[in-house]
Amino acid sequence: MAENAKSMVLPVVLAAVIAGLGRVIFQRMVADRAARENRISVPPDASTRAKISAALRGTLS
Structure with a gap:
């Protein structure tokens, strides 16, 4: 009997989620x-x- 082929959907989705999260963290x-570095030192009016x-x-509003 042939073995069941493993789905590649879960690893691809997991890689996309991790890459997206890493990108968000890097942008933050x-x-x-x-x-x-660009802190404004003048108090607001x-x-x-x-x-x-x-x-x-x-x-x-």
Whole structure:
């Protein structure tokens, strides 16, 4: 009796998921590094603070 052929779907899907996750992690590391290097040292003005506060409260329309 012939052996059952093993499906290649699961390993291919697993490789795609791992590659996608690795890419997301790498992009996040690059973005975090860029944000650290380009930190803005000027405090935001009153209108910007008001918009941030409204967004955090969920009332920004």
